[in-house]
Amino acid sequence: MDPEIGELAKGSPRGDTTNNNNQGRYSGQTTPDIDKTLSSAANLAQLLPTGTVLVFQALSSSFTNHGTCHTSNKYLSLVLIISCSLSCIFFSFTDSFIGSNNKHYYGVATLKGLYVFNDDSITDEEKKQRFGDLNKYKIRFLDCVHAFFSVLLFLTVSLGDASIQECFFNNGGVNVKELLVNLPLGAGVLSNLVFMVFPTSRKGIGYSGHLLGKTK
Numbered sequence: 001m002d003p004e005i006g007e008l009a010k011g012s013p014r015g016d017t018t019n020n021n022n023q024g025r026y027s028g029q030t031t032p033d034i035d036k037t038l039s040s041a042a043n044l045a046q047l048l049p050t051g052t053v054l055v056f057q058a059l060s061s062s063f064t065n066h067g068t069c070h071t072s073n074k075y076l077s078l079v080l081i082i083s084c085s086l087s088c089i090f091f092s093f094t095d096s097f098i099g100s101n102n103k104h105y106y107g108v109a110t111l112k113g114l115y116v117f118n119d120d121s122i123t124d125e126e127k128k129q130r131f132g133d134l135n136k137y138k139i140r141f142l143d144c145v146h147a148f149f150s151v152l153l154f155l156t157v158s159l160g161d162a163s164i165q166e167c168f169f170n171n172g173g174v175n176v177k178e179l180l181v182n183l184p185l186g187a188g189v190l191s192n193l194v195f196m197v198f199p200t201s202r203k204g205i206g207y208s209g210h211l212l213g214k215t216k
Helices: 003-029 033-047 050-063 071-092 124-131 141-159 162-168 174-197
Strands: 094-098 104-109 114-116
Touching: 050 071, 050 141, 050 162, 071 094, 071 141, 071 162, 141 162, 141 174
Parallel strands: none
Antiparallel strands: 094 104, 104 114
């Protein structure tokens, strides 16, 4: 074998390892802050109603013109954020249960009980037999707490969206950018703590039961 070829064959693994180490080190150093924000926001989105998050993600890029905002885009984006926030509040008061006929029923909590959406009973007696006591589903203070933190989480997720950041905080300084990067992490820790210490028994529409607490 040619000695020069042998030397190259021996040296090649060492050279590849060095290059791989350099690439790994450099890629880790150049990870943009926006990736941290989006990663945290994606984790927080699991605590929100699925439909609300999907609607926001589907419309935010179009409403903000992919970050190149005009005045009309800002108004549209604000309407979207406010509407989705109200949706989070509404779904925090929803619940579901299985009736005596093994059918799944959905409703929204009121001060007197649960208003069932898909109520197909004919008489009050039939309703009472199917649903049982609906007073146990009435609004509680804990529902208001979860509604507040759901809105807080959604606002955090929306601020973590790249298009929203480009639209409303394009000229923000270093402090604003640092706040947007770290806000989802802080809000996530706080909200997870609240949901863990004060779990809800509601099986809200669009929520995952294992995230919000034990089911009835």
